[in-house]
Amino acid sequence: MTNKYDVLVSEVGPRDGLQSINTVFSTKGKMQWIKREAEAGVAKIQVGSFVPPKLLPQLADTADVVNQSIQIHGLNVAALVPNLKGAENGMAAGTHQIGVVMSVSEAHNQANVRCSTQQSIDQFAKIIAFRNAHLEYKDIVISGGMATAFGCTISGKVPICDVLRVAEGLLKRGAQRLNVADTVGYADPKQVRNLFTELYRAIGDDIPVSAHFHDTRGLGLANVFAALDAGVREFEACLGGLGGCPYAPGASGNIVTEDLVFMLEAMGLSTGVNLDGLLETREIMERHLNGEPTHGTFAKAGRPKGFVIKPAIF
Ligand SMILES: [Zn+2]
Incomplete structure (x- = not known):
């Protein structure tokens, strides 16, 4: 799938969106959504997430x-896990990429x-060790996720040095990639550019880094622009902004x-994604909502x- 896009758009709706709403999708409904969105490029x-x-x-x-x-040709299938048990289940199911998330904010x-x-971070090391101990899981990529990297509803400001400390801790223990999340929608573009610039300075350019922004206060896409400027080339998003914001009813999440x-496409950055196909997928999703x-x-x-x-790439 490489080289077909300048920026990778990563859909997280079937996990992040669905976990925040009341409707429970059937497996069939989820698969209609996932298949159509993969077809759209x-x-x-x-x-999903391997939680109880x-x-x-x-x-x-x-x-x-x-x-x-994982039967869908060319699709990279990711899931989150909260702990080693979840990781064991995720790997057994054949997940391509396992994301392990922790909060940079101690209080959170x-x-x-x-x-x-x-x-x-120690728990993360155990997950890496488990993967490494099983030859059949050697191709599974493990990502270190840093939630509340731009601020926290409990302790407010989160200093960049705390983000760098967690990032380095995760990489030292074997994280192959990092995800930086503005979990509660506190980030502003200047802060975003500073954080990613500092992060790349600390860890170099070899580790793929993705960004996860929320639009709680209307700055979501401005933050994407700032992150692009700092060199980020993968962004997580939810089709139809599904899920909203649990802290601000009615606001988008x-x-x-x-x-x-x-x-991205308007800026001339190729995503490999067909917008008409995405709108059709959105309609499919809405039918289940x-x-x-x-x-x-x-x-x-x-x-x-x-x-x-753009036409679809498949
Ligand atoms: Zn989110």
């Missing part, structure tokens, strides 16, 4: 969804998983996949005059 989709079903019934069928998604990590960030693709709201402006406004929509 989205090369990487985070299809009681905790998130919306994602209880993740193993099944992974099993079916304690509130979320009741342990320190350092303890989460994750940046919107189709708006992101439109912005029981009226829960979606977000995004491209779906409402359509393409500007003279704007050429």
Whole structure:
């Protein structure tokens, strides 16, 4: 899948979006969504999270969804795991990329998983060791995710040096890639450019880094622009901005996949994604939603005059 795009747009709706809404999609409904979006040229989709079903019934069928998604030609299938048990399940299901997330903010990590960030980094090392001990899992990529990297609802500001410390800790323990997330929508473009510039300075250019922005305060795509400027070439987004923001009812949450693709393509950056195909996928998704709201402006406004929509790459 390499070299078909300048920027990789990574869909996280089937995990991030679905875990934040009431509707529980059937496995069949999820697969209709995932298949159509892959056909539209989205090369990487985070299809679920290996958490206990009681905790998130919306994602209880993740193993099944992974099993079916890895049959889709050319699709990179990603999932999140909260701990070693989840990682074992994720690897057994055949997930291509396992994401392990921790909060850079100590207070947020304690509130979320009741342990320190350092303890989460140690847990990460155990996941790497488990993967390395199983030859059949050698091709599974493990990503270190840093939540609340731009601010935290409990402790407010999160210093860049804390992000760098966690990033270096993860890389030292074998992370093959990093994800930096503005979990609560606190980031501004200047901060984003500073953080990624410092991060690349600290870790070099060889480790792939993806960014995860929220549009809670309307700065999502401005933050993408700033991150692009600093060198980031992979962005996570949710089709239709699914999920909204749990802290601000009615506000959008994750940046919107189709708006992101439109912005990148309008700037002349190839994504390999077909916008008409994305809009069709959005309709498929909405049919399963029981009226829960979606977000995004491209779906409402359509393409500007003279704007050429790229054909799908498949
Ligand atoms: Zn998110």
